[in-house]
């Protein structure tokens with residue numbers, strides 16, 4: 001089956017993130033964003049692709065802050081209420097019936113009930129136009145990262161995807177189909193990519209006994 005080139009999202013599972021921001025006037029905003037990725041290991045950068053007409057973009061440009069909230073499948077019914085195109089003076093926490101989780105390092109609040117939160121400060125924005133359509137790539141620096149204890153194993157430093165059931169989305173001709181991921185039980189150390197079997201970034205990931213994250 002050969003597909004039209006623009007239907008890339010019909011064959012790619014994408015995470016559903018909720019980006020929460022506040023406006024200059026203090027109005028709380030939430031929007032789902034799936035065009036999201038961490039930028040390389042071991043950077044603390046994330047990248048989000050955004051259309052230009054987004055309150056999220058206005059807010060993060062003016063305040064320089066945003067939270068990437070990671071919802072589980074139990075929050076699937078919050079996607080449309082937060083994706084509605086409503087005026088910027090509407091509090092979208094109230095609209096969607098969501099409670100805030102106060103942030104530690106920035107003013108923009110996170111969302112209670114998600115399984116992880118990335119508090120971000122705006123690094124820079126790359127403004128682009130493609131085929132006459134303006135869009136931006138938002139580069140954010142994670143300044144505080146938190147995950148629900150119940151889905152994270154401190155010893156191995158890995159999360160339990162079957163417990164967290166991250167909300168994922170994939171496109172189709174009819175619309176968005178929501179899904180989650182399963183572990184297939186296969187594991188490889190990063191070092192397996194290298195001839196000497198050693199991960200050059202190992203020191204960054206291995207904590208000394210008793211050492212906690214800053």
Ligand SMILES: Cc1cc2nc3c(=O)[nH]c(=O)nc-3n(C[C@H](O)[C@H](O)[C@H](O)COP(=O)(O)O)c2cc1C
Nearest residue numbers: 031032033034035049050051054055056083084085
């Ligand atoms: C599952 C899902 C994923 C989305 N991903 C993106 C995205 O990556 N980039 C984008 O610009 N809009 C995306 N949208 C659309 C925005 O969420 C939507 O336009 C929203 O109303 C923007 O809200 P705001 O104006 O309050 O920022 C997505 C919508 C849904 C439902």
